[in-house]
Amino acid sequence: MPTNLLLSVSLKYWQDFQDTLAKAMNTNIYIFDANANPFSKFSQQVEVCQDVNKGNKICNEKCIYFYKDVLSSVEDRGIFTCPYGIRLCAYRLGTYAQKIGFLIVTPNGNITGVDIEEENTFVAKANNIYQTINEVLKAILEKNLLGLRRLELNSIYEISRLMISTVELDKVLELIINSLIIIYKIELGFIGLREGDKIKIAQAKGEYGHRLVGKEWSIVHPVIEKIFSTVEPSSLDIDKLKTLDGLTDLEIDVGNKIVIYPLWTSIGAVGLLGIMFSPDSIDENDNRNLQIYVNFSAIALANAKIVSRLEKEAETDFLTGFFNKRTIQNILIGELERAIRYRLPLAVIFLDIDDFKAYNDTFGHIAGDVMVQKTAEIIKNSIRAVDIAGRFGGEEFVIILPGTDKEGAVAVAERIRKAIESYPFPHRKVTASLGITLAKDSDSVESLLERADSALYQAKREGKNRCCLA
Amino acid sequence: MPDLIDEKVKRYEDLLNEIWTASEKYLGRATVQLLVERVVWELSGEYKETELLQFNENGISCKELLTALKENLNFPVDEMFAKFVTSYVEILSRLIGSENAEKIMKILREEVEKLYLDSKEGKEDGKIENRY
Numbered sequence: 001m002p003t004n005l006l007l008s009v010s011l012k013y014w015q016d017f018q019d020t021l022a023k024a025m026n027t028n029i030y031i032f033d034a035n036a037n038p039f040s041k042f043s044q045q046v047e048v049c050q051d052v053n054k055g056n057k058i059c060n061e062k063c064i065y066f067y068k069d070v071l072s073s074v075e076d077r078g079i080f081t082c083p084y085g086i087r088l089c090a091y092r093l094g095t096y097a098q099k100i101g102f103l104i105v106t107p108n109g110n111i112t113g114v115d116i117e118e119e120n121t122f123v124a125k126a127n128n129i130y131q132t133i134n135e136v137l138k139a140i141l142e143k144n145l146l147g148l149r150r151l152e153l154n155s156i157y158e159i160s161r162l163m164i165s166t167v168e169l170d171k172v173l174e175l176i177i178n179s180l181i182i183i184y185k186i187e188l189g190f191i192g193l194r195e196g197d198k199i200k201i202a203q204a205k206g207e208y209g210h211r212l213v214g215k216e217w218s219i220v221h222p223v224i225e226k227i228f229s230t231v232e233p234s235s236l237d238i239d240k241l242k243t244l245d246g247l248t249d250l251e252i253d254v255g256n257k258i259v260i261y262p263l264w265t266s267i268g269a270v271g272l273l274g275i276m277f278s279p280d281s282i283d284e285n286d287n288r289n290l291q292i293y294v295n296f297s298a299i300a301l302a303n304a305k306i307v308s309r310l311e312k313e314a315e316t317d318f319l320t321g322f323f324n325k326r327t328i329q330n331i332l333i334g335e336l337e338r339a340i341r342y343r344l345p346l347a348v349i350f351l352d353i354d355d356f357k358a359y360n361d362t363f364g365h366i367a368g369d370v371m372v373q374k375t376a377e378i379i380k381n382s383i384r385a386v387d388i389a390g391r392f393g394g395e396e397f398v399i400i401l402p403g404t405d406k407e408g409a410v411a412v413a414e415r416i417r418k419a420i421e422s423y424p425f426p427h428r429k430v431t432a433s434l435g436i437t438l439a440k441d442s443d444s445v446e447s448l449l450e451r452a453d454s455a456l457y458q459a460k461r462e463g464k465n466r467c468c469l470a
Numbered sequence: 471m472p473d474l475i476d477e478k479v480k481r482y483e484d485l486l487n488e489i490w491t492a493s494e495k496y497l498g499r500a501t502v503q504l505l506v507e508r509v510v511w512e513l514s515g516e517y518k519e520t521e522l523l524q525f526n527e528n529g530i531s532c533k534e535l536l537t538a539l540k541e542n543l544n545f546p547v548d549e550m551f552a553k554f555v556t557s558y559v560e561i562l563s564r565l566i567g568s569e570n571a572e573k574i575m576k577i578l579r580e581e582v583e584k585l586y587l588d589s590k591e592g593k594e595d596g597k598i599e600n601r602y
Contacts, residue, residue: 183504209567
């Protein structure tokens with residue numbers, strides 16, 4: 001909750017209330033904010049300082065220095081005499097935890113301090129005013145606090161509603177950053193996702209936000225290492241932060257703070273959430289509530305990671321890490337469409353390990369599995385990054401070569417065949433037969449694979465350990 | 471006089487709804503609702519009448535506010551709406567970038583200026599330009 005009175009209390013309504021109270025108590029009242037800057041005007045004209053400040057506001061340097069000095073020394077309350085001889089009572093407003101300003105009460109006439117009874121009457125009156133004003137301010141601030149908490153609750157409700165659907169991860173992250181900007185008026189907010197050994201900024205808003213989206217920070221960068229060395233948020237030094245890509249030119253107002261929260265979940269560190277804010281906009285209570293947003297971000301990211309892992313597992317063959325039969329067929333649909341539309345060549349190779357059943361039966365299933373894994377590794381090392389390999393079943397593999405013509409496909413198939421033949425598999429020499437085909441305009445996925453399969457069986461029929469083209 | 475206030479508040483209502491619709495395209499309904507709620511809350515400290523602005527997923531309504539203003543014709547309507555829009559746009563520009571916020575304001579500025587000048591009878595030409 002901001003401790004700035006102007007953010008919490010309407011000056012217009014406050015002045016009306018203060019003036020009425022001052023008249024009723026036949027005193028003068030004046031309010032300063034927490035930084036000892038004038039908030040309201042004198043309620044009534046002060047006879048003694050009429051010539052100095054025209055009676056209703058401070059416009060004399062002596063007065064300003066006096067009040068600054070006095071208010072900084074006020075622990076709870078005190079009685080002072082101003083440079084022009086006015087006796088006054090000064091009070092600290094708010095609580096020890098939430099210091100929101102100061103109250104000055106002066107008599108309307110001059111009290112010399114000689115008449116003790118007169119001074120005691122004034123002090124008692126001032127104490128009553130202090131209690132009334134403190135109660136009113138407390139009520140206003142509580143009402144404001146309730147408003148803020150309602151805003152927080154509304155945003156948390158929306159975020160949790162969106163989180164039911166993990167496919168809306170982007171929306172959840174956006175709503176989290178939006179809420180932080182709207183509720184706490186943070187200057188900059190960003191969320192980074194952990195991708196392997198990097199943190200990639202997935203969402204960033206506010207000043208410098210546009211520069212940050214998409215930036216990648218290494219997980220072993222000293223700043224990132226420091227953030228993930230604890231479960232607590234890190235308050236970062238600006239110069240250190242500037243060593244991160246996207247924040248090099250960061251210019252922030254003096255006094256603004258940058259805090260980065262590591263996002264930890266049961267599956268480890270999933271990312272980070274960073275905020276830049278003015279200390280006026282966030283206090284200790286808000287810090288606790290910020291942790292709720294941090295937890296939401298962590299859960300949303302963890303859910304997304306789990307879903308993405310499950311999706312990947314559903315597409316992948318566990319033994320080799322290659323795409324499985326269903327995925328390779330789906331990929332082939334897209335590649336075939338692309339090849340026909342853009343008149344590009346597309347080659348498909350069907351590979352079958354020769355005499356695999358005998359190897360399996362003789363040396364056991366574990367040895368068979370090792371052979372399949374090694375074959376997959378050889379295939380992977382023999383093709384380009386744009387080529388796609390999949391395990392079609394048992395000892396069968398399919399390799400898709402986009403943009404590759406007949407000569408290119410034969411060369412790749414031969415390279416794989418020779419690499420398998422020359423690899424020192426345990427127990428005995430291993431070979432493979434390969435069937436090659438090129439896509440035609442009239443092809444479907446089934447007809448393409450059937451032709452590659454026919455070529456493979458031709459290679460088997462012709463004595464194995466060879467490549468045939470169909 | 472009541473007819474004038476009717477017309478004026480209706481125009482401000484249309485303006486706020488235009489801002490709502492324009493920002494919803496960038497931010498989505500939930501964020502826009504939260505943003506309006508924030509500005510209403512912030513401004514209600516200074517003008518408690520702001521709390522009479524009603525809003526839901528369909529936009530903003532000034533019906534209740536108008537009823538209250540008809541009983542208090544000295545209320546600074548223009549000032550309150552100008553502060554509302556200023557505060558809204560200040561947060562909006564942090565959310566969608568000042569360039570996009572400027573696009574929205576470009577569409578609305580003419581209307582705001584007209585409204586403001588109408589209320590000042592054209593005496594303070596150009597003043598609204600400096601508010602954003």
